[in-house]
Amino acid sequence: MNQPLPIVCKTKPATDWRQAIPLPLLEAALILTWSSGFVGARFSIDYAPALLVVFWRCVVVTLILLPFVARQLRRTSPVTLLKNAGIGLLAMSGYLFGVIQGIALGVPAGLAALFADLLPMGMALLAALVLRQRLVWQVWAGLFVGLLGVVLVTHGALAWGEAPLWAYGLPLLGMLSLAVATLWQKHLPAAESMGLLPNLWLQCCVSSVAFGVIEGWHGSLAPIPSSGFALSVLWTVGLSTIGGYGL
Secondary structure, three states: OOOOOOOOOOOOOOOOHHHHOOHHHHHHHHHHHHHHHHHHHHHHOOOOOHHHHHHHHHHHHHHHHHHHHHHHHHOOOHHHHHHHHHHHHHHHHHHHHHHHHHHHOOOOHHHHHHHHOOHHHHHHHHHHHOOOOOOOHHHHHHHHHHHHHHHHHHHHHOOOOOOOHHHHHHHHHHHHHHHHHHHHHHOOOHHHOOOHHHHHHHHHHHHHHHHHHHHHHHOOOOOOOOHHHHHHHHHHHHHHHHHHHHO
16 A cells, blocks of 8 residues: 655666566565555554554664664765655655545545555646646546556445545545655755665654654554554555565
């Protein structure tokens, strides 16, 4: 679910383990890791507040990655860190809050996933309406065909839940938040771009603060001592976050 923000690494490593894996397997793995976030969100609400799981998900990833990115972060200018932190708030905090809070309020996970799949359409609309970019008709036609394909593939899992009407707007707002972050990152100068792991660490770090404030306002941030809570956090850390970004 955690549809990851495209992060461009300016320095390509000499070897890439993904090159040794057949493309169909990589694509299948990407689909599994992407969809695991929606499954994890629906599973977690049976054991803990949804945003509490997201908070600990971000905290755990931040702690895991810190030893690997500390040196790179020290070499990064404060301005670059600040801009990428803003992108991270939109790409991870805004996106996850919209989608997961919508599911927690009763929006079916399949419908939330469909709203997330509207990301290319959202980016195109923002580029046309906000950035005044002119897109050729072939682009719009391709987006429409892609959207139609998504609807055809996922229609069996779609259902209208019992959430309040306004809650269905949360996944859409989350998708738009990710779209804005993606466009913002694409317009960053090359000198202000960050590598994959430092960017992921920064996004999780600022998101842990954001979700800590949101969830802490309503209750305790202490982890719940249950296997369901632990499994929810480990699932979203390993598959949805590290797996999704790594692929």
